[in-house]
Amino acid sequence: MSTPGSGSALPASEERTWAMLAHVGVFIAAWFAMGFLCPLIIWLLFRGRSEFVRKNAVESLNFQISLLIYTAIAVVLVLITFGLGVLIIVPLIVIGAVAAVVVIVLATIAASSGQDYRYPLTIRFVR
Template sequence: MSEPFGQYPPPYSGGAAGVPGHTTEERNWAVAAHLSSVLGIWIGFLGALGPLVVLLAKGKESPYVRSQAVEALNFNISVLIYSIIGWILVFVLIGFVVLGAVFVFWLVLTIVATIKVSNGEPYRYPLTIRLVS
């Protein structure tokens, strides 16, 4: 498409903020599903509670929000299982390393997922046990 010199093409009219297919509200709820686990983890290993609340509140309204809430819920349940294994391994003294690695793994991937879904891209966590579908 060639525009005359000095003229700009019309603004993109796709989805919210140039992201086709997802509204700003959907992206905000998807971000909330991922970020709420950070708040929940500081309250005492309740990282799965935030994504569950988002899933129950907005899961029926948007397939995108549902998929991201389920993904965040599965990941946080998996991290809880990995943490329990780490606590058991504390008796063998390797558990402290496992717990530290699980925490860094959880924090980094939660931040990556939050950034991806804020851009409207779906995100799937690696090493996740898919219990909820």
């Protein structure tokens, strides 16, 4: 009986596809406020079959977890300032959201080219 993530190695043609999906798939999962699900599932399924896919999925997963933590901190700051923090937090969230989209696109392009990408300001929980 095989365990998740075990099995034969992925063909090179599929490696780039799954690595790209680990990054760009967060846009779909983000509609449900769970952007981390796509890279998590890809990491769990393919970590033993492709080092390239594993690295890309882990990087994307760590970035999504970091974004979730930064968002939680922003919400707490707004709450403890009784809403006055909104004047600072909302512009930062807009800038952060645009920056997140840009780096996700850059990571997807890097994965499609067979290159690794390191997201900025990422806390690396999963290795």
